[in-house]
Amino acid sequence: MEQNILDCVIVGSGPSGFTAAIYAARADLKPELYTGLEPGGQLTTTTEVDNFPGYPAGITGPEMMMDLQKQAERFDTKVHYEMITKVEFSKEVGGIHKLYAGNKEILARTVIISTGATAKYLGLDDEKKYNGGGVSACATCDGFFYRGKDVVVVGAGDTAAEEATYLAKLVNKVTMLVRKDEFRASKAMIHRVQNTPNIEVKFHHELIGIEGENNLVERAVVINNQTQEKSTVDVHGIFIAIGHKPNTDIFVGQIDLDENGYIDTEKGSSRTNLPGVFAAGDVQDHIYRQAITAAGSGCMAAMDAEKYLAELH
Numbered sequence: 367m368e369q370n371i372l373d374c375v376i377v378g379s380g381p382s383g384f385t386a387a388i389y390a391a392r393a394d395l396k397p398e399l400y401t402g403l404e405p406g407g408q409l410t411t412t413t414e415v416d417n418f419p420g421y422p423a424g425i426t427g428p429e430m431m432m433d434l435q436k437q438a439e440r441f442d443t444k445v446h447y448e449m450i451t452k453v454e455f456s457k458e459v460g461g462i463h464k465l466y467a468g469n470k471e472i473l474a475r476t477v478i479i480s481t482g483a484t485a486k487y488l489g490l491d492d493e494k495k496y497n498g499g500g501v502s503a504c505a506t507c508d509g510f511f512y513r514g515k516d517v518v519v520v521g522a523g524d525t526a527a528e529e530a531t532y533l534a535k536l537v538n539k540v541t542m543l544v545r546k547d548e549f550r551a552s553k554a555m556i557h558r559v560q561n562t563p564n565i566e567v568k569f570h571h572e573l574i575g576i577e578g579e580n581n582l583v584e585r586a587v588v589i590n591n592q593t594q595e596k597s598t599v600d601v602h603g604i605f606i607a608i609g610h611k612p613n614t615d616i617f618v619g620q621i622d623l624d625e626n627g628y629i630d631t632e633k634g635s636s637r638t639n640l641p642g643v644f645a646a647g648d649v650q651d652h653i654y655r656q657a658i659t660a661a662g663s664g665c666m667a668a669m670d671a672e673k674y675l676a677e678l679h
Contacts, residue, residue, distance in 0.1 A: 371462060371473045372398055374671055376443075377450045378480035378613075380407025381657045382647025384434035385664030386478045386671075391441035393672040395476075398444040400467060402613075405447065406431030407482045408648070409657055416510060418657050430657075453477075455620050459641040460678050475678075476642045476671040479621075479629060480664060481613040483648040483655070487606050488520065492576035496604070500583025501576065503606050505529035506656065512537050512603040518586045520573050521607035522546065527555035529607040534562045541599050543571045543588060576604060612649050628652050636667035644670050 374390045376383050379401035390397040404410065409427035416424040425433075439445060446467065454464040455477070465472040485503030487493050493501050502508040505519075509532060517537050519530040522544045530540045542559070547569050549556050559565055568588070575587035577598070585598045612628045622630040622639040629638055629645040636644040646667035647660035 369471070369473055371475060372396070373474070373675060374398075374476045374478065374668075375400070375463075375465060375472055375474040376478045376480060377465070378402055378407065378482055378647070378649070379405045379431070379435070379445075380409060380480060380482050380647055380660060381431075381434065382482075382649075382660040382664035382667070383407075383478070383480035384431070384438045385661040386480060386646055386668040387438035387443040387664075388434075388441060389665050389668030390478070390671060391438060391443045393668065395668075395672060395675065396442065396444075397478075397668075398446060398472075399438065400446045400448050400450050400465075402449045402481060406435075408485070414511070415507070415657065417507070451616065453616055453620055455640050455643055457640060461642065463642060476644065476674060478636075478664075478667045478671060479617065479638075479643065479645045479649055480647045480660075480667070481649045482660075483610040483612040483628075483652070485606065485610050486608045488573060488608070490573070490575065493606065496576050496578065496581060496583050499581040500578065500602055501604050501606065503610075504655070505532045505605055505607070508603070508605075509533050509536050514538055515602040516541070516600060517603035517605060518543060518573070518599060518601050519605045519607055521609075522548075523550040523607075523609065524552055524555050525609055526607035527551040527559050529605050530565050531555075531558045531562055533605065534564050537603075538564065540565045541586075541601070542567045543573055543586075544569045545572050545591065546570070573604070610648070610652065610655070612652070614649060626652065636663060636670045642671075642674055 374395040374397040376399040448467040452466040463474050516539045518541045520543045570592045571588050574589050578584035629650040631650045644667040646663040
């Protein structure tokens with residue numbers, strides 16, 4: 367039996383994947399989308415989404431992903447609740463790309479990678495317990511909910527400095543916990559932190575626990591790693607800002623990645639170094655990392671894939 371060659375396979379199911387599916391389906395590419403282990407992506411761990419245009423009353427992350435999926439399915443996108451575990455990309459223009467979901471082989475003329483990124487956490491059990499109840503990895507997503515309150519930011523790099531200065535405009539006080547005796551951030555970001563009066567930096571301090579009633583954060587338990595002295599900080603929010611890891615493990619050696627593992631795309635497009643392979647969303651964007659920018663790049667990827675296919679004929 368001859369195997370079916372699909373025009374478009376989308377790997378990943380966050381805002382970029384589903385938006386790519388909506389555009390690809392409307393262009394009659396009959397896309398098939400593989401959700402991966404976390405259908406809906408990072409947004410499913412976000413309780414309230416208030417900054418996505420078109421939802422004046424806000425919406426929960428999981429509900430928004432269901433809406434996007436329904437819209438993609440309305441135009442006959444086929445959604446598979448499976449994970450792509452291996453790829454063999456062609457380097458030829460018009461070549462056929464092979465993807466594997468376990469033992470199942472999938473053949474495609476174009477592939478849109480939208481596997482996203484995963485926020486790095488410290489690995490404390492309390493982080494899981496209080497996730498959505500005061501623990502967050504995205505200040506621009508969740509900072510608004512802590513207006514006038516006290517928060518902690520964990521981290522020492524540019525991400526942590528950016529999150530702290532962003533939050534300082536909204537909250538009463540930001541306490542930064544930095545493990546070593548100095549920042550890893552750029553000079554410019556360090557100056558911004560130092561010049562913000564309501565940020566207090568605690569060097570040599572680490573978060574070791576979280577306390578609170580009803581799974582809502584009330585205190586951060588911290589330790590001074592020089593003196594081993596433990597203390598608590600009364601806060602409502604704890605932002606873990608130690609970076610993100612793009613979900614690109616299966617693409618290593620197959621496609622060009624930058625030094626942090628993000629997929630390299632051609633400036634102003636979603637094109638990768640391989641013909642017929644496109645990347646959208648957080649898997650190729652370590653700067654903005656928002657649902658709306660991911661959705662926009664999903665649209666770009668579908669349009670780039672459609673144009674690529676049209677030029678083959």
